[in-house]
Amino acid sequence: MRNTLAIAGRELRAYFHSPIAYLIIAAYSVVCGFFFYNITAEYVVESFRMQSMGGGMGMPSMSINEIIIRSLFEGVLTVVLLFLIPLITMRLYAEEKRSGTIELLLTSPLTDFQIIMGKFLGAFALYAILIVITFLYVGILFIYGNPAAKPLLAVALGILLFGAALLALGMWISTFTKNQIIAGGVSFGVFLLLYVFNWVSAYSTSPMGRILAYLSLTTHFDNFAKGVIELKDLIYYLSVIALGLFLTARSVEALKGRAS
């Protein structure tokens, strides 16, 4: 545990020693803030219009949770994260391989698992900062409206799991190359594919189509965004995280067998 925390601490510090952490946080805050403003403004205009029309019969409900929070997280932020998470994970192993510091880690009395968990937690800590920023925006809603608080916990859990799954996969991809740009680019491609897998369900009900839809990252975020925690979604994200960590371990093992 001590070793894992040492690695995690160094990873997190490395993000802040380079411009990358500030860049990611700034970019995320601006983009997230823009969408938040946009969605909220639209909501306000829409609700005024409904009021002037008299409201009532047959009108869709104007739930803040449903309209603002769900569309912010499910419709927008998951896509923004597809771009930003590769920026977090691309350096995890690629940079160590390029600079040779991987030799320090792999020849120290650490297990591969301690190193992998340390790196994962370091990256996750930076990601968690982004999510905290998001909830600062969401907090504004409590000043002017009265969204339901409890479903927000499900949203928070969902977005953390969604990000953690991508971080684990991105870390795995980063073990294959010394080149951070390649690691980042490939990660983005893989994330995008996982994101759009469920599109097949629009036209296909074959078993293959259903499997692809099940594998999609989006399918499982839907319930969380609605404020519902379903066991199958929880299991899905935890499995993807475990798979990413496991594949990273295998890949590091292979590094030791081959030339690096």
Next chain:
Amino acid sequence: MIEVEGLTKRYGPTLAVNDVSFTVQKGEILGFLGPNGAGKTTTMRVITGFLFPTSGRVRVAGFDVGTESLEAKKHIGYLPETPPVYPDMTVSEYLAFAARIKGVARGDIKKRVGDVSERCAIGDVQRRQIGKLSKGYRQRVGLAQALVHSPDVLILDEPTAGLDPKQIIETRELIKSFAGDHTVILSTHILPEVSKTCQRVLVISGGQVVAEGAPDELVRRLQGYEDIVLIVEGPAPEIIDKLQRITGVNVVEPREAAGTQVTLEVHAEKGHDVRADLAQTVVESGWKLFELKTGGLSLEDIFLKLTTKDLSEAQESAPSPALDIS
């Protein structure tokens, strides 16, 4: 302290290290000498546990690197060819991190970092970012990292590569000061380096050990005294004629003439030391002897001789792959 047994490492179809075996005693400094790509780095990486061997066994301080790797790694300090430093960290941050992951107790970290910094002469750059340090400093930070958990065994991959002459001398002195307390393996492709720092040398070429012994012995043994170079002032044809009559002398060849001086190459029969006879003959004939030295073979020639392809092939066909001269 270090036992390597039948170590073989393949990268796909390429054989990087082929059945290498050796042991290093406690407190000894062993040099790996060989051209680039001979398998020195690969051998070191297997000893440190960075790479798995294809076959063979390595034991460090009594622990098998393959099966008891955590224990073995606690006893090893490793400086790779490029110092494994994080450019964004300061020297003290980095050394504290290295100490932490190498299992130095939390309370001892500060003291250990102070000790190794003093030993490696990096006390004055503690708060500087490593990325902004010169190559020489970075190398010493790398060395401090290898020492921080007071390991029994130090593996140093080309510790003087890329340093200026003054730094090279300082680094060599530092490494020599480790003898006794630490068991050291260092690699180099520079010949004088081994004779200056190591007590024993393994010459590695094409993934195999082609020669082994103390550096002086190695030179003496391979240099021999069958080839002698003479610089004499006098009539060349007459000198050649006279020298050729000495028993044991096979051929005398003029190499070059500068003014009245001629440089001659004398090849004697194996096992004949004709140096005294040559000197006597020249002086008694009234010529002037300016220089007499053994060997057309310099250290570099010996190195080439040991590591060129012909020889390693000859070694391969020989019953014993290692030319043991001790």
